[in-house]
Amino acid sequence: MNAKEKDGAQTVYLSDAAQRVLAGQKGMNERIVFPSTVGRDGPMNHEIFRLLLDRMNDGREGLDRWTDPESGRDAVPHGFRSSFSCWANEIGAARPDAIEAALAHQEAGAVRRAYMRAAFLAERGALMTAWSAYVDREAARSNVIARDFRPQPIAA
Numbered sequence: 001m002n003a004k005e006k007d008g009a010q011t012v013y014l015s016d017a018a019q020r021v022l023a024g025q026k027g028m029n030e031r032i033v034f035p036s037t038v039g040r041d042g043p044m045n046h047e048i049f050r051l052l053l054d055r056m057n058d059g060r061e062g063l064d065r066w067t068d069p070e071s072g073r074d075a076v077p078h079g080f081r082s083s084f085s086c087w088a089n090e091i092g093a094a095r096p097d098a099i100e101a102a103l104a105h106q107e108a109g110a111v112r113r114a115y116m117r118a119a120f121l122a123e124r125g126a127l128m129t130a131w132s133a134y135v136d137r138e139a140a141r142s143n144v145i146a147r148d149f150r151p152q153p154i155a156a
Contacts, residue, residue, distance in 0.1 A: 011121060011124075013124055018132070053075055084131060094126070094127040095120070099127065101120045102120075102127055102128070
């Protein structure tokens, strides 16, 4: 079985920092890790991260907005996946197949997809540990301010 299981589930390795975030969510909802901020019966809206980025950009008075350096467009959530992929490939943090598996990407070619069933579990675990260490180092060198981002209603 490859990284993307038949039922759509995927094994995801969590860094110590990610595990701390999850531990902080304990007791908020029995079924959902990140519950909706509008009636806690469902998960957080998939647009919430984009709204957070918009809010962060709007609050950068006198500073440049966070943008894609190539297109000049505002940063979007999917860009974080691109950042991970670029970082991992540029420094050779793992083999390209393991990086693609960590992103839950399917093989493009039907023949390769039929035969490639490796999950790269050990390599993906090491990759997530290295990514977490990189992000932590970069955050420590920047002016990132730690905040409590527990779910709060966001005004439209």
